[in-house]
Amino acid sequence: MEDHQVVIYLAAMAAGAAIGGAAPAAGPALEHAINPVLGALLFVTFLQVPAGELLRSLKDGRFLSATLAVNFVVVPLVVAAMFAFLPADQAVRLGVLLVLLCPCVDYVIVFSGLAGGAARRLLAATPLLLVVQMLLLPLFLFAFMGPELADIVDAGPFVEAFLVLIVVPLTLAWGLQAWGGRHPAGRKASDAATTATVPLMAATLLVVVASQVPRLGGNLTDVAAVVPFYAAFLLVMAFAGKEIARLFRLDTGAARAVIFTGATRNSLVVLPLALALPDDLAVAAVVVVTQTLVEVVGMVVYVRLVPRLVPADDEVAERT
Numbered sequence: 001m002e003d004h005q006v007v008i009y010l011a012a013m014a015a016g017a018a019i020g021g022a023a024p025a026a027g028p029a030l031e032h033a034i035n036p037v038l039g040a041l042l043f044v045t046f047l048q049v050p051a052g053e054l055l056r057s058l059k060d061g062r063f064l065s066a067t068l069a070v071n072f073v074v075v076p077l078v079v080a081a082m083f084a085f086l087p088a089d090q091a092v093r094l095g096v097l098l099v100l101l102c103p104c105v106d107y108v109i110v111f112s113g114l115a116g117g118a119a120r121r122l123l124a125a126t127p128l129l130l131v132v133q134m135l136l137l138p139l140f141l142f143a144f145m146g147p148e149l150a151d152i153v154d155a156g157p158f159v160e161a162f163l164v165l166i167v168v169p170l171t172l173a174w175g176l177q178a179w180g181g182r183h184p185a186g187r188k189a190s191d192a193a194t195t196a197t198v199p200l201m202a203a204t205l206l207v208v209v210a211s212q213v214p215r216l217g218g219n220l221t222d223v224a225a226v227v228p229f230y231a232a233f234l235l236v237m238a239f240a241g242k243e244i245a246r247l248f249r250l251d252t253g254a255a256r257a258v259i260f261t262g263a264t265r266n267s268l269v270v271l272p273l274a275l276a277l278p279d280d281l282a283v284a285a286v287v288v289v290t291q292t293l294v295e296v297v298g299m300v301v302y303v304r305l306v307p308r309l310v311p312a313d314d315e316v317a318e319r320t
Contacts, residue, residue: 001198001199002198005110005198005201006111006114006299006300006303008198008202009107009201009202009205009296010296010300011202012201012202012203012205012206012209013205013206013209013292013293013296015206015210016205016206016207016208016209016210016213017209017210017213019206019210019213020209020210020211020212020213020214021213021214024213024214025214026210026211027210027211027212027213027214027215028211030207030210030211031211031275033207033211034204034207034208034211034271034272034275035164035165035272037200037203037204037207038165038204038268038269038271038272039164039165039168039169040169040196040200041106041197041200041201041203041204041268042105042106042165042166042169042170042269043169043172043173043193044173044193044194044196044197044200045105045106045109045123045126045169045197046126046127046169046170046173046174047173047176047177047190047193047194048123048194048197049123049124049127049173058128060121060124060125062248062249062250062254063118063121063125063248063250063254063257063258064125064128065248066244066245066247066248066250066254066258067122067125067129067257067258067261068132069244069248070237070240070241070244070258070261070262071103071129071132071133071261071262072132072133072136074237074240074241074244074262075100075101075103075237075262076101076140078233078236078240079096079097079100079101079144079233080144082229082232082233083097083144085229086226086229087222087225087226089222089283090281091277091280091281091282091283091284091287092222092223092225092226092283092284092287093144093145094141094145094274094277094281094284095226095274095283095284095285095286095287095288096226096229096287096291097140097141097144097145098137098141098270098273098274098284098288099265099266099267099270099287099288099291100233100265100291101133101136101137101140101141102133102137102265102266102269102270103129103133103261103262103264103265103266104261104264104265104266104267105126105129105130105266105269106201106268107201107264107296107299108122108260108261108264109122109123109126110201111260111264111299111302111303112256112257112260112261114303115256115260115302115303115304115306115307116252116253116256116307116312117253117254117256117257117259117260117306118251118253118254118256118257119257121253121254121257122257122260122261125261127166127170129261130165130166130269131166133266134161134162134166137270156276157272157273157276160272161269161270161272161273164272165269165272176189176190176193177190204268205292205296208268208271208289208292209289209292209293212285212286212289215282215283215285215286216286222283222287223283223286223287223290226287226290226291227290227294230290230291230294230295230298231294231298233263234263234294234295234298234301234302237259237262237263238259238263238302238305238306238309239309240262241255241258241259241260241261241262241263242255242259242309242310244258244262245258245259245310252310252311252312255310256306256307256310259302259306259309259310260302260306263295263298263302264295264299265291265295267288267289267291267292267295268292270288271285271288271289274287274288
């Protein structure tokens with residue numbers, strides 16, 4: 001499954017689109033499945049980050065600084081540059097902000113690894129990225145949307161998402177790690193859980209797409225209008241990430257990982273926030289899911305583009 005995971009993810013999204021189109025009435029029930037399957041996915045993701053390695057990652061100063069800079073300085077500036085050109089619909093704009101302002105913490109590791117990026121270093125940084133984005137997202141939204149944001153967005157879903165999708169999975173993962181460090185049964189359970197990463201990622205994509213396709217309805221034009229912005233974001237962040245990596249003098253693997261973390265967004269984790277918005281802003285959730293569809297296709301291109309954008313040292317020597 002790991003060797004063919006990109007194909008599996010594309011197939012899962014295609015199956016989700018087919019299910020959503022054929023059985024739109026199942027949409028609400030599928031929405032209730034998003035948080036449990038996503039929580040399970042993040043649990044197995046965190047399980048691959050030993051607590052000791054996370055502490056060591058905090059000492060990886062240049063890589064961590066570059067990761068934070070590209071995600072929480074460069075990305076907001078890029079989003080600000082395109083914000084005025086987004087469709088005027090408030091729900092569409094809010095959906096774009098939700099998804100583009102939050103860095104991915106799940107399949108970015110997969111795609112970064114496929115392109116020769118420092119996937120383990122990026123994996124160790126994921127809990128910190130999750131915490132920082134949840135703390136900064138309300139501030140970013142307020143900066144873009146203004147005081148009217150308080151009238152339409154409830155802080156409750158943000159707190160719930162932080163607890164359900166970050167605190168609980170991380171606590172369970174570290175608990176299982178501690179058990180595995182003392183008992184063979186714990187190690188076996190841990191190894192078995194990590195083998196479920198690809199199926200859980202596929203299940204999450206299928207459930208998310210299938211639950212949101214029925215929401216398209218008469219909003220197809222508005223949703224289609226954001227696709228060029230998502231494509232442009234991927235293009236710009238490829239070169240912006242390369243410049244940040246050069247600024248922090250990162251090695252090849254770390255530089256490629258920084259490009260991927262700057263480009264991939266956290267659509268799956270912010271989707272529950274979009275789903276908690278009032279009914280008149282329901283299209284925001286579809287806008288978030290649309291970014292996933294564009295991004296997965298973009299990642300297939302990135303896996304081939306990024307190694308050329310940041311060639312290994314021996315490849316540079318051969319060219320010169």
